[in-house]
Amino acid sequence: MDAIFLQILNGLDKGGAYALIALGLTLVFGTLGVVNFAHGAIFMIGAFCAVTMEKILTLSVKVKDTSVTFFDAYKETPYLELWFGKTGSAIIDWVVPISIVVSIPVMLGLGILMERSLIRFFYKRSHAEQILVTFGLAIVLQELVKSFFGANPIPVSAPDIVAGSAAIGSWIGLGDAVVYPWWRLIYLLFSVVIISAVFSFLNFTTWGMVVRAGMADRATVELLGIDIERRFTIVFGLAAVVAGLAGVMYTPVLPPDYHQGMDFLVLSFVVVVVGGMGSLRGAVAAGFLLGILQSFSSMTEVKSIIPGIDQIIIYLVAVIILLTRPRGLMGRRGVMES
Amino acid sequence: MSNTQIATPRQDLIYMVVLSAVVLTMPLWLQPFGAAYPDLMQKFMIFGIFAVGYNILFGLTGYLSFGHAAFLGVGSYTAVWSFKLLSMNVLPAIIFAVVLSGLFAWLIGFVSLRRSGIYFSILTLAFAQMSYNLAYSVLTPITNGETGLQLAQADPRVLDRMAGIEATSGLPMTNLFGLEGTGYTGFYICAVILIVSFFIALRIFHSPFGMKLRAIKSNQTRMSYTGYNTRPYLLTAFIISGMYAGLAGALLAMTDPLAGAERMQWTASGEVVLMTIFGGAGTLIGPLLGAGLIKYLENIFSAFNDTVLHNAFSFLPDWLNNILTAIISPFVGEGWHLLLGIVFMLLVIFLPGGLMEGYGKISRMIRERRQKPANGASSDKQHSTEEA
Numbered sequence: 001m002d003a004i005f006l007q008i009l010n011g012l013d014k015g016g017a018y019a020l021i022a023l024g025l026t027l028v029f030g031t032l033g034v035v036n037f038a039h040g041a042i043f044m045i046g047a048f049c050a051v052t053m054e055k056i057l058t059l060s061v062k063v064k065d066t067s068v069t070f071f072d073a074y075k076e077t078p079y080l081e082l083w084f085g086k087t088g089s090a091i092i093d094w095v096v097p098i099s100i101v102v103s104i105p106v107m108l109g110l111g112i113l114m115e116r117s118l119i120r121f122f123y124k125r126s127h128a129e130q131i132l133v134t135f136g137l138a139i140v141l142q143e144l145v146k147s148f149f150g151a152n153p154i155p156v157s158a159p160d161i162v163a164g165s166a167a168i169g170s171w172i173g174l175g176d177a178v179v180y181p182w183w184r185l186i187y188l189l190f191s192v193v194i195i196s197a198v199f200s201f202l203n204f205t206t207w208g209m210v211v212r213a214g215m216a217d218r219a220t221v222e223l224l225g226i227d228i229e230r231r232f233t234i235v236f237g238l239a240a241v242v243a244g245l246a247g248v249m250y251t252p253v254l255p256p257d258y259h260q261g262m263d264f265l266v267l268s269f270v271v272v273v274v275g276g277m278g279s280l281r282g283a284v285a286a287g288f289l290l291g292i293l294q295s296f297s298s299m300t301e302v303k304s305i306i307p308g309i310d311q312i313i314i315y316l317v318a319v320i321i322l323l324t325r326p327r328g329l330m331g332r333r334g335v336m337e338s
Numbered sequence: 339m340s341n342t343q344i345a346t347p348r349q350d351l352i353y354m355v356v357l358s359a360v361v362l363t364m365p366l367w368l369q370p371f372g373a374a375y376p377d378l379m380q381k382f383m384i385f386g387i388f389a390v391g392y393n394i395l396f397g398l399t400g401y402l403s404f405g406h407a408a409f410l411g412v413g414s415y416t417a418v419w420s421f422k423l424l425s426m427n428v429l430p431a432i433i434f435a436v437v438l439s440g441l442f443a444w445l446i447g448f449v450s451l452r453r454s455g456i457y458f459s460i461l462t463l464a465f466a467q468m469s470y471n472l473a474y475s476v477l478t479p480i481t482n483g484e485t486g487l488q489l490a491q492a493d494p495r496v497l498d499r500m501a502g503i504e505a506t507s508g509l510p511m512t513n514l515f516g517l518e519g520t521g522y523t524g525f526y527i528c529a530v531i532l533i534v535s536f537f538i539a540l541r542i543f544h545s546p547f548g549m550k551l552r553a554i555k556s557n558q559t560r561m562s563y564t565g566y567n568t569r570p571y572l573l574t575a576f577i578i579s580g581m582y583a584g585l586a587g588a589l590l591a592m593t594d595p596l597a598g599a600e601r602m603q604w605t606a607s608g609e610v611v612l613m614t615i616f617g618g619a620g621t622l623i624g625p626l627l628g629a630g631l632i633k634y635l636e637n638i639f640s641a642f643n644d645t646v647l648h649n650a651f652s653f654l655p656d657w658l659n660n661i662l663t664a665i666i667s668p669f670v671g672e673g674w675h676l677l678l679g680i681v682f683m684l685l686v687i688f689l690p691g692g693l694m695e696g697y698g699k700i701s702r703m704i705r706e707r708r709q710k711p712a713n714g715a716s717s718d719k720q721h722s723t724e725e726a
Contacts, residue, residue, distance in 0.1 A: 144676065
């Protein structure tokens with residue numbers, strides 16, 4: 001029982017990341033009809049926003065170490081600590097939450113820039129060409145990041161206050177053995193908040209209603225005199241923000257490196273397909289579902305029955321779903337069904 | 339499009355003779371480009387085969403597969419196993435690799451081809467990633483995991499033993515009935531195989547089967563309304579291109595008997611897509627050009643570093659030299675993929691037909707310019723009236 005509960009939790013936070021990326025992919029596909037292979041790169045850039053923030057905040061100067069008296073010793077001290085003392089160190093400690101705030105405008109700008117300068121020329125072209133050009137873009141983005149930050153993963157730590165593990169078992173009466181890292185719990189909550197924010201934005205605001213109308217029937221909305229293209233551009237920016245935030249928050253879980261985006265992209269595409277192309281709810285549900293499935297299949301008990309199942313479970317599910325129910329779990333009838 | 343016409347056998351013959359001459363004299367005419375060493379030329383040939391095969395699927399039917407590296411990997415592993423168990427002779431290795439990758443392609447194609455468009459791409463991608471992950475983890479007894487499958491001195495090599503070739507102190511070399519599988523002879527083996535496989539591709543392009551594949555690309559629905567069941571044709575094309583990939587994998591193993599799982603990663607599949615598009619998908623010679631050019635540029639640019647750049651610009655004043663070096667250095671050496679990505683993006687945006695489309699456009703422009711003097715007078719008149 002404990003183990004099962006823990007595996008579900010384990011799966012949920014990874015599933016949260018999948019769901020966030022898949023949500024953005026689906027938004028872009030549903031509104032603009034573009035298959036965006038560069039979406040994983042956006043996730044990665046989000047993660048590197050946090051890395052950059054940390055680099056900026058910890059800009060250091062060499063200061064003479066007074067505790068060493070035998071010889072002249074120097075230690076690196078960040079400017080922030082020099083200027084603000086304790087407050088400065090606290091700011092450095094809270095680098096991930098700060099980068100969340102910073103990354104929102106950055107990612108929005110990046111997304112809109114991408115859409116205006118490249119993606120919009122590909123609305124009318126085939127899906128294959130869209131895949132190819134965004135694949136090229138993904139290579140360019142990740143190589144740029146590599147040339148600035150190098151090829152090695154760069155760890156960014158979460159604030160100290162959430163460093164340990166939550167004794168989640170004792171809260172619900174499962175025994176003290178069930179513990180779960182605080183940060184991953186926060187990640188899970190965060191992804192739920194972001195997902196509900198996106199959904200309420202689309203469902204409860206007039207702006208979102210127009211976007212949904214545009215997704216259903218673009219021509220009619222345009223006939224009503226609404227500049228739907230501009231809204232779709234902003235939706236693209238929004239999708240970039242969602243992916244970027246997922247990336248920022250993921251840095252304490254997994255130190256980002258330049259090809260992290262590609263790894264997540266392949267999985268997220270599978271998630272989108274399982275959920276149903278163009279279905280936002282499907283993307284979210286499939287994200288969490290596949291996350292949980294993956295964590296269950298990596299249990300040793302399961303692995304001893306079917307060796308290697310943890311490596312392929314997601315792809316296997318995708319293959320089965322595509323062959324038996326091509327529109328995905330919650331896809332609309334007729335969308336990309338062929 | 340000129341290549342959709344059925345060419346006469348005579349034209350095919352001339353085409354093949356010219357191509358063979360160009361390929362076989364490579365060591366001579368690549369000299370001035372600094373690319374005439376066997377390792378690189380082998381790569382040209384091998385990736386040429388890979389791209390030519392991929393083109394039979396993508397170029398003719400328009401089905402974008404993102405999983406062809408899996409077949410390359412299967413071919414490599416099979417070939418190395420054949421070296422280990424049977425013989426260092428290349429022939430059985432190639433036969434086994436082609437057959438096995440063909441079977442593997444049949445299996446994957448049977449499932450993937452039930453869907454088209456982006457779903458097909460994702461299915462092939464999923465299968466390739468599955469094979470890659472399995473090769474890294476559970477299949478370690480077969481693939482030797484991260485280290486990669488290598489030859490060992492104590493391998494059985496049953497056929498070699500029967501033929502009386504005893505194990506020597508060093509690792510044995512791959513060979514084709516005595517011809518070494520590395521160096522210049524290795525290049526010539528690859529070159530001959532390339533020419534043969536190119537010829538097969540040419541026959542496929544100009545056959546009724548090739549026409550049907552093209553018909554699938556242009557309008558699959560109409561194709562099925564006229565009474566064709568398109569799936570067998572697609573599956574055949576998929577298997578053939580998988581076998582080409584397996585062949586390329588076997589040759590890779592011949593030139594360097596070490597097979598690693600990274601050959602199956604989806605970025606490796608992306609590479610062959612790049613090559614095919616770069617040269618021109620759907621054209622005969624395009625993928626070959628693309629593969630050669632990308633491998634050549636990779637070789638040139640990834641060898642560059644700051645010192646080389648400084649020397650190259652040494653004729654300039656120092657400050658200009660430094661600025662130029664600083665601008666260019668992110669794009670060469672380690673960052674050569676950045677350059678590749680940018681070039682590829684520009685190509686997809688402006689020249690989706692690849693180099694061959696560019697060539698066609700330029701030659702058309704020249705032809706038009708030549709024709710101009712004939713009716714130049716009238717167009718001049720029009721211009722003058724417009725200006726007035």
